[in-house]
Amino acid sequence: MVKVYWDKGHGGTDPGAVGNGLQEKVLTRKIVEYAMAFLDAHYIVEQRCSRSGDESKTLKQRTDDANSWGANLLVSVHINSAASASANGFESHIYPNAGVATVSFQNMLHAEIMQVMRAFGVTNDRGKKQSNFHMLRESKMVACLTENLFIVNAYDANRLKQEEFLKAVGEAHARCVLKFLGLAGKPVPQPVPTPQSVPQPANATRRVKIIDVSSAAILMDKPDRINGANIGTIPKGAIVDMVVPVAGFNNGNTGYYKVVYNGKTGYINAKFGQEV
Template structure:
């Protein structure tokens, strides 16, 4: 099956903004994680509407999905509101969306709430271009409010981005009954050696990882987020020496 992942905004359009936090950057990170995780499943092809910080018109995005013949489209966004107390996650489908769109949206929404533990704003309907002009089942996820202090703080953490990506993937897997590639299952089911358990425990104690999914592929953003605290400590030590 073909899965089109659409990170909203980009380029001259940063989307919703809160200080130096831009919606376009956040959703691109989540989208790349989703594609990386889906690569572990059999018979799945993925495509990003954009893989860098570039601007695409809405029509360009749906044209990519339609011409490629995507079986499902997931558009990833971040919400914003003038009311700073507004919070939570919601998923949208087209006003006259298909039943399959509702099914995939409901699955993704349920997984997002389970993974991220945020307020459930439910599945809603909207006359959005990405939902209206796509020729396949489609939904648009709003992964929290950048305008909310708590959720904007979460958006700065790799943990939250991982939770959102995991949820989107689980939603897709649940609906389309996807199976992990044999080599992934084989590795994932292998027990840790004693030395690997020691490394895992030490890494957890140092706050480098939560210890989950030790054999899951690591993308650069996860690596960077793990290395930043260490780099800061090294820099602080060097400053003291001066």
């Protein structure tokens, strides 16, 4: 199974960049968790992250973990900072002279994230860069690091304070991962059909009420009111099982009902029965 390693930048005693009431370590955790949740819900992939909570992890611990696990892809998520509060926008980084696959992944990831950020009013694309960062240099797989806006910039910070924005950026990371790796979608569970009432066949047992008689309907051994023998009576108002309506004989278009009453099966004149 394909393995994706997510690095939640900073954590524990290292808050990362701070500004405008925000901490980088909190934002990177949220973005990564949104990305992982998206992939877990829809695609077949094994995922691991550098920290599950707010632990302190060195950069070496992170890359050693990714390398020993045998990850196919590493994504390190960060929030940028600068001495000037005017710095703003998005940028991505790969290791200098990285292979073709890494360059391709950066191109895809950068474009996917910028498309989402533009929908939130972020227009400053700071470009695709090459940097000698530890997470890129010491990892043995395709790796890319993202700097998702500037925490010191008021406009960028207002975006970073929106949960909807963090979720959209996290899912943009995830969509690029699935496209780059060609992940297979999880089987979609088929809904359990709601039981429907099934039309009964013509010969299924139904119910008939005895009506339009003075006291009782005659139960005959065959559907023939002239030649049929009387085998019993069914009192007016009784409701009996009806097996099937039949045309029979000597009764014009009225026909008969084949019924069961007190253990006897016989026929009654249909004009004395009403289906209920």
